[in-house]
Amino acid sequence: MRFKGLDLNLLVAFDALMDTRSVSRAAERLNLSQPAMSAALARLREYFGDDILVAHGKRMHPTAYAESLLPQVQDLLSQADVLIATSTVFDPVTSQRSFRVVASDYVTAAILAPLVRQISVAAPQVRIEIVAPDERSDEMLDRGIVDAIITPAEFITSDHPTELLFEETHVVAGCATNPAFKRGRIAEADFMRAGHVGVTMGSSRAITFGDRQLELMGRTRRIEIVAASFAVVPWLLIGTPRLAVMHERLAVAMARHFAIAHAPMPFEFPVMREMLQVHRARTDDGGLVWLRGQLKAATGRKQPIKKINPRA
Incomplete structure (x- = not known):
């Protein structure tokens, strides 16, 4: 399809080229041959009258003009993706839709x-893809790359509608044979004296909600091991006196x-x-309405949840 002489498919190629900075990797992402992607780059250069990407040694770098185009192209593609994906009609029994959800290993x-x-029983052909949270999660929601984000309130973006999914209590966990758990509670002195397993998230090594709150409370634990995921914490607790929040x-x-074993926090x-x-333009998407309902039911919040409008 052409608009004012531009093949709109070239905008998809432009986005892939700018993201990968590589003709071969952009071709692989879009399932094109390398010659086809090279031809797309040549057509982009001809239409815009700019080199778009310039080779420096073995690397390619975008021109200043290409950098200025990128936000506009990404916004157009995001709007197109939302328009295509959004439908008020959704039948879970027959749908083959794929949902991409940003969620931590804990969630x-x-x-x-x-x-x-x-x-898998109610919607046998629906696919759920779980994406690990990182510093680009908000951007991926903006661009329609992901359908939904599940994250603590402290980490939400103000650009899209937000609703409370569930509330969570933190506990102290440790090996089931740890004598500290015999009474079903952990004494504060034992908590502060013990070695702990800490967890950081994503490539930015962001601290967790629990660790952030402990810092704000001025409670400094003795961290013996820092894990990159909650999923490995059990192996770091079993057979040791260590604790984890x-x-x-x-x-x-x-x-x-x-x-x-686990016990309530000692304070x-x-x-x-x-x-x-979810994206502000997709709150009425039938598939996402269904998915949100499934998530609410799974967390015990079967009643309607009041939506929190984006902040100004």
């Missing part, structure tokens, strides 16, 4: 894993498979509010 283990088992739902799920600790976001 995946505690909420999404049991939910996916239910969805984690979400109660996750601790319960882990205890089904590992010799892990008052804030409740975490886990939020759900």
Whole structure:
């Protein structure tokens, strides 16, 4: 399709070229041959009267003009993606739709894993793709690359509607044979004296909600090991006196498979509010309305949830 002499497919090629800075990788992403992508770059150069990408040694770098075009092209592609994907009609029994959801390993283990088992029966052809959160999550929602984000309230973007999905309590977890758990509670002195397993998230090594709250409270623990994921924490606790602060739902799920015990925090600790976001242009998308309903049911929030409008 052409618009004012421009083949609109070239905008997709432009976006891939700018993201990968490579003709071969852009071709691979779009399932094109390398000569076809080279031809697309040549046509882009001809239409815009600019080199777009310039080779410096073995690397390609975008021109200043190409950099200025990128936000506009991404916005156009995002709007087109939302327009194409959005439909008020959705039949889970027959749909072959794929949903991409940004969710942590904690949300995946505690909420999404049991939910996916239910969805496989109710919607056998629907596919759920779970994307790990990172510093680009907000951008991916903006561009329509992902359908939804599940994240603590502290990490939400103000650009899209947000609703409370569930609230979570944090607990102290450790090996089931740890004597500190014998009374069913952990003394504050034992908590502060013990070695701990900490967790950081994503390539930016961001701290978790629990660790952030402990910092704000001025409670400095002795961190012996820092893990890159909650998923590996059980292996770092079993057979040791170490402790870890984690979400109660996750601790319960882990205890089904590992010799892990948990107890309430030994002092008052804030409740975490886990939020759900979808693109502002897709709140009436029939498929996303269905998915949001499934998520609410899975977290015990079957009643309608009041939507929080984007902040100014």
